[in-house]
Amino acid sequence: MSTVTWITARGLFGRSRFLMLLPLPLVLIGLAVLCRSLGVDPGQWGPPVLVGLGLAVVLPVVALIVGTGVLGAEIDDGTVVHILTKPLPRWQIVLPKLAVAAGVTAVTVGVPIYVAGVLADSVRLGLALVAASAAGALAYSALFLALSLVTRRPVLLGLVYVLIWEGLLGRFVSGTRVLSIQQWVIALADRMAPTPLLGTTVSVPVAAVLTALVAVGFTVLAIDRLRSFSVAGETS
Amino acid sequence: MTAISTQATAGPPAAATSTLDLAGVSRWYGNVVAVNDVTMRLGPGVTGLLGPNGAGKTTLLHMMAGFLSPSRGTVALDGEPTWRNPAVYRRLGLVSEREAVHTFLSAYEFVLASAKLHRLPDPEAATRRAIELVEMEDAQTRRIGTYSKGMRQRTRVAAALVHDPQVLLLDEPFNGMDPRQRLHMMALLHRLGDAGRTILFSSHILEEVEQVSGTVQVMVAGRLAASGDYRTIRRLMTNRPHVFGVRSTDDRALAVALMAEASVSGVELDRTGLTVKAGDYGAFTRALPRIALRHGIRVRQLLPEDESLESVFSYLVEA
Numbered sequence: 157m158s159t160v161t162w163i164t165a166r167g168l169f170g171r172s173r174f175l176m177l178l179p180l181p182l183v184l185i186g187l188a189v190l191c192r193s194l195g196v197d198p199g200q201w202g203p204p205v206l207v208g209l210g211l212a213v214v215l216p217v218v219a220l221i222v223g224t225g226v227l228g229a230e231i232d233d234g235t236v237v238h239i240l241t242k243p244l245p246r247w248q249i250v251l252p253k254l255a256v257a258a259g260v261t262a263v264t265v266g267v268p269i270y271v272a273g274v275l276a277d278s279v280r281l282g283l284a285l286v287a288a289s290a291a292g293a294l295a296y297s298a299l300f301l302a303l304s305l306v307t308r309r310p311v312l313l314g315l316v317y318v319l320i321w322e323g324l325l326g327r328f329v330s331g332t333r334v335l336s337i338q339q340w341v342i343a344l345a346d347r348m349a350p351t352p353l354l355g356t357t358v359s360v361p362v363a364a365v366l367t368a369l370v371a372v373g374f375t376v377l378a379i380d381r382l383r384s385f386s387v388a389g390e391t392s
Numbered sequence: 393m394t395a396i397s398t399q400a401t402a403g404p405p406a407a408a409t410s411t412l413d414l415a416g417v418s419r420w421y422g423n424v425v426a427v428n429d430v431t432m433r434l435g436p437g438v439t440g441l442l443g444p445n446g447a448g449k450t451t452l453l454h455m456m457a458g459f460l461s462p463s464r465g466t467v468a469l470d471g472e473p474t475w476r477n478p479a480v481y482r483r484l485g486l487v488s489e490r491e492a493v494h495t496f497l498s499a500y501e502f503v504l505a506s507a508k509l510h511r512l513p514d515p516e517a518a519t520r521r522a523i524e525l526v527e528m529e530d531a532q533t534r535r536i537g538t539y540s541k542g543m544r545q546r547t548r549v550a551a552a553l554v555h556d557p558q559v560l561l562l563d564e565p566f567n568g569m570d571p572r573q574r575l576h577m578m579a580l581l582h583r584l585g586d587a588g589r590t591i592l593f594s595s596h597i598l599e600e601v602e603q604v605s606g607t608v609q610v611m612v613a614g615r616l617a618a619s620g621d622y623r624t625i626r627r628l629m630t631n632r633p634h635v636f637g638v639r640s641t642d643d644r645a646l647a648v649a650l651m652a653e654a655s656v657s658g659v660e661l662d663r664t665g666l667t668v669k670a671g672d673y674g675a676f677t678r679a680l681p682r683i684a685l686r687h688g689i690r691v692r693q694l695l696p697e698d699e700s701l702e703s704v705f706s707y708l709v710e711a
Contacts, residue, residue, distance in 0.1 A: 159508040163494065209596035235494030238502075238551060241457070242509040243481045383476050387459040387488070 160239060160252040164226050168260065171229065176221055177260075180214045181268035188272035202276040202353035206285065210269045211341050215292055216318040219261045223300025224310040226253040227378075231304060237387065246382040254294075254301055254375060261293035262286075279353055284349035292341035295367045298374035299337070305381035332360055340367045409436045409588050410470050410483050410558035412456055416437045417465035419451050426451040428614040431466070434559075434592055438585035440601035441594040443611030444709060449487060449594040452611065453563050453566040456592070457486040469559060482510070485552035487545075489563035489594075495537035499528050499547040502536060522550040527576060541568030549577070553584075560584065562593040566600050596704055610708050617708045626704045627673050633657050634673045639665035639693040640684065646691075649683050667697070 191201035230236035273282030303310040340363035346354040432641035454460040507515035562583040645703035655675035660667040
């Protein structure tokens with residue numbers, strides 16, 4: 157494990173902010189178990205729990221907390237200076253942090269979404285949701301990591317994207333769905349395990365290409381912004 | 393690259409010493425000019441960066457450390473720009489003013505992480521050496537979150553020194569330290585400077601700078617107001633009379649005799665002795681023994697009273 161990965165992971169799990177990750181996955185599993193045990197038709201509870209909660213809320217919110225935490229928290233408290241005063245190419249800082257963010261998000265979301273997918277339909281759907289969520293975790297993490305380098309309010313901007321763009325506009329303005337990570341994740345999962353529980357208008361090739369583009373594009377942006385990272389120049 | 397930078401690379405080998413060159417450096421934020429056309433060269437030894445709050449010291453330090461791009465001019469370490477050039481951190485260490493440490497790590501883990509990030513061949517040995525240097529051996533396994541401000545500061549200094557950099561920049565390094573820690577840090581900076589390291593530390597506390605370094609860079613309102621040994625700077629201020637405290641066997645007679653001396657512009661007599669104002673430092677110090685001898689007076693004490701860094705600084709700020 158690289159030193160940057162180790163510090164990032166220690167920083168992430170050492171902050172109380174990490175506890176915020178736990179309730180949402182627990183709610184997702186709890187709802188799925190409840191619906192299943194009450195014998196509710198999966199066609200009824202599947203879409204709102206898997207998509208409405210799992211892919212539209214749990215995945216982006218967990219990615220937002222973790223993605224803005226791996227670098228944004230260090231920028232906020234100034235500890236980032238310790239890593240930046242080392243003779244490391246900046247990609248060697250961004251990539252480990254991105255790996256930690258995407259990995260932690262994928263695991264935190266993967267476990268409950270797998271359980272919910274199995275309870276709703278099959279192991280195949282569970283695995284498809286895990287794989288698609290992992291791809292989504294990478295894209296979201298790259299986006300939120302880059303946001304923490306381009307704005308001082310990455311959480312606010314991230315929430316605007318998730319709630320306004322994906323949540324509100326995605327529901328009423330169908331064209332915005334093409335630029336929605338959530339819709340790409342649904343398209344990819346549906347391709348791997350076709351089911352009436354998941355539905356999107358975005359095609360699989362478009363989803364795959366755009367997911368890769370967002371992940372690579374925002375990573376490159378983050379590396380470039382970190383090269384020009386400025387410490388606030390207030391005088392003492 | 394400027395001519396100054398070329399000279400720096402042509403100087404002693406980088407492994408031995410390093411030179412930090414600033415050429416016509418300015419930095420502004422919108423309409424506010426934080427640093428205005430500063431040119432300086434920092435070589436081996438300890439230099440104090442002195443200035444009142446808001447003078448632009450931190451902005452200048454951040455530009456030197458590659459954490460801020462100059463709006464105009466160049467900052468170069470041995471001819472290489474510091475901005476967007478992480479390679480300079482092999483030779484440069486920074487201790488920023490903001491108290492930022494990973495509180496969930498111990499001092500040993502924190503310094504070891506720095507050593508590993510520097511890819512040092514033996515990070516454990518380098519860590520032990522750096523921790524010894526700042527005398528943090530006893531508390532090195534405790535979490536940094538439990539440390540006092542001074543201990544955190546020493547931990548940060550250890551992390552900045554772990555790769556034995558040629559250049560060390562410290563922003564207000566004595567903040568939060570108790571007098572013993574302060575003395576220890578001053579001695580450490582002295583040792584590093586004597587060993588050929590280029591050390592620059594900023595401070596707005598005159599006493600600190602005076603004790604650590606004779607060489608100062610004085611910033612006032614974003615400009616470099618003076619540069620060099622502060623005692624020499626004082627002597628170059630010929631428009632300010634020099635003030636001396638004189639005690640002798642007959643202060644009254646000496647006062648009368650001194651008033652006839654051309655280099656003396658005023659004499660004040662009180663119970664403790666004479667306060668003499670002299671326009672020309674050299675002429676007065678040469679004339680005094682001659683005058684005393686001629687009048688049979690023995691001079692017991694002669695002290696330059698405004699050659700302290702404080703008076704130099706206040707003259708510069710007032711100017």
